[in-house]
Amino acid sequence: MKAPQVRSPRKAKGQGGERREEILDAALTLFSAKGLQAVSTRQIAEAAGISQPGLYAYFATKDDLIAELCVRAFAKLSARMEAGKAQWTPTPEMFDRAMMTYIDFGLSEPDAYRVAFMVEKSHDGSFLSRSGGRPMAAGLEAFRGFVAMIADLHDHGLTADDDALRLTQTLWAGLHGLVSLLIARPEFPWVEREALIAAHIAMLRRGALK
Amino acid sequence: MKAPQVRSPRKAKGQGGERREEILDAALTLFSAKGLQAVSTRQIAEAAGISQPGLYAYFATKDDLIAELCVRAFAKLSARMEAGKAQWTPTPEMFDRAMMTYIDFGLSEPDAYRVAFMVEKSHDGSFLSRSGGRPMAAGLEAFRGFVAMIADLHDHGLTADDDALRLTQTLWAGLHGLVSLLIARPEFPWVEREALIAAHIAMLRRGALK
DNA sequence: GCGATAATCTATCACTGATAACTTATCATC
DNA sequence: GATGATAAGTTATCAGTGATAGATTATCGC
Incomplete structure (x- = not known):
């Protein structure tokens, strides 16, 4: 063994x-x-x-080692986002696709996702503070392309909220909820996963777009 | 000190x-x-x-002690839910209020919320398995009243998804995302918190109801 | 007072992340 | 090719962790 x-x-x-x-x-x-x-x-x-x-x-602390793995994982997400950018147009279909990219990443790189967004920063600032917030910074860098897409939809008058930043944060929270729960509670009696993800994206689309 | x-x-x-x-x-x-x-x-x-x-x-393990605190915290949420039930009617306004109750609870009892829904069950089944999944069970028990409300809205033809269970899971994920991110990443440059919460609830309402 | 037992302690274990101080292999240079 | 500098790696050890074993003390019913 x-x-x-x-x-x-x-x-x-x-x-x-x-x-x-x-x-x-x-x-x-x-x-x-x-x-x-x-x-x-x-x-x-x-x-x-x-x-x-x-x-x-090679690593000052165990957390630094973990942080390094995270930063690398998020570089992959950035690449995926950048790749998707080529075919982007401000339409509901592309909105759906961007959402899907985010969810797919979270589910395929659960450890990176966990460290970036789910690991708790203890109150006296132990983890991410010592690693300089690099995992979250890398995560948000990857997320930036997503923010730009929402802003583009907003500029074309397609969003239901007139504050694009607020809407982006709200959508991010909506996506994060599904990803983090599927990671943290896989044994929960979820409905069939693909249908759940599709329904979730549809719900977010109806809530975010006109 | x-x-x-x-x-x-x-x-x-x-x-x-x-x-x-x-x-x-x-x-x-x-x-x-x-x-x-x-x-x-x-x-x-x-x-x-x-x-x-x-x-x-008094406690078999440290995790058992934590689990006990969780169960107690969720008993409070159950009480709040039960109290709100009296004035319930299947309307968008009440939908908003139920969402708000959930978010308020998560933010006022962050430790309990963390243990129930954010702490990772390690792969060999160490934490929640040993505590019998009691915190999550207590959390879901408290959540049951919420589920019933969605079903009631569905029965009155007010929901946008024809599968009430799937919609409930989707809404739960949407709520959880905001609560868990606000708990885990309080230092993130969020827009003003009350406006964010209100916008989030509005987004979920538009996405979930007709 | 006496035995039973609940409540508690001291001592200790295996393990954790981390540090100090030492050794060894590699390399550029004379 | 020996030499000295230094990178790469070692062994020994530390303080702190959750947890266990076994002895000890206080309280109770009788």
Whole structure:
């Protein structure tokens, strides 16, 4: 059952970056399989073929390592958003498609999504403060394309709320609710998932557009 | 700075329940001030005037203690829902009011809300499984009155989706998104909160009702 | 007073993230 | 090719975590 990970040889002088990638890969696999809380730095180190304190040569804290994985995941979302931009027109159909892109991303990268928007910032500011808010910043960067789409719809007189920023925040909340609940409570007796997502998007469209 | 909590005397034979209440009170105060993760069993024990292992005479695990606080919080929501039921009529105005009740509760009892709907069930089933899913069950019990209202609106032909269950899940997700984001990301540059909530409810109403 | 038992304590465990201080491999240079 | 600098990695250890075992003390019915 235990990963027979071969300890890869010591890295040459300038090649610490390679080890860093190996650690991130090992960590992502473990996090996906067991959840963020359940994976210890010792498990990550073993899977990466390194001693546990060795991790701290590459990441200042465990949270920093997690944050790094997040930023990378959101780079993927940014790419997807940017790709969709090519065919964009201010229509209800494209509205639906943008919503779908967001939901698809959240469900396909649940760990990144969790860290960016679901992990709680403890009151004394431990997690995201120390990592400089990078995961959320990366998440919002990816979200920016979405904001631009809503603004475009608003400029064409298609939105039901005259405040585009407020409407965007409201829609984001609507999307986030579905994604985060599907991630956090998969065992809940949901109606069939695809129909649920379609109905949710339809509901948001009716609520947001004229 | 440290709480000068006087160690209350040993409880008489049948009075263990009192100590249990004292522990729950102390824990709720600490959790509200510092967050769930940041409070240790030793801190709870000291605030309750008891030794750390002494907690385990009353709660099998730390999660059980948290779960107990949750169930109690949701009992309050149930009471609010039940109170609102008296004046219920199947109208858009009452729809708005029900939505508002849910959001108000989430924002006024953020810790309970977090545990019931935001804390991640780790993949090997550690948290809510061990506590028997009681917080979520209590949350959904409180939510049941809300479900009944949607069904009533549906029966009067006022809803835009012909599947009342699916619409309820969709609306729940919409509400949850706003509540959970406001809890988890209070520092985000939101538009003015009351206007945001009102706009969100209006969006959900337009999307859910005819 | 006496035995039973509820309430509680001290001591300790395995584990967590993190740090200090030391060793070893690689590399550019003489 | 030996040398010194430094990157890469180690072992040993720390304080703090949730949790358990077993002894101890207070209260009760008799």
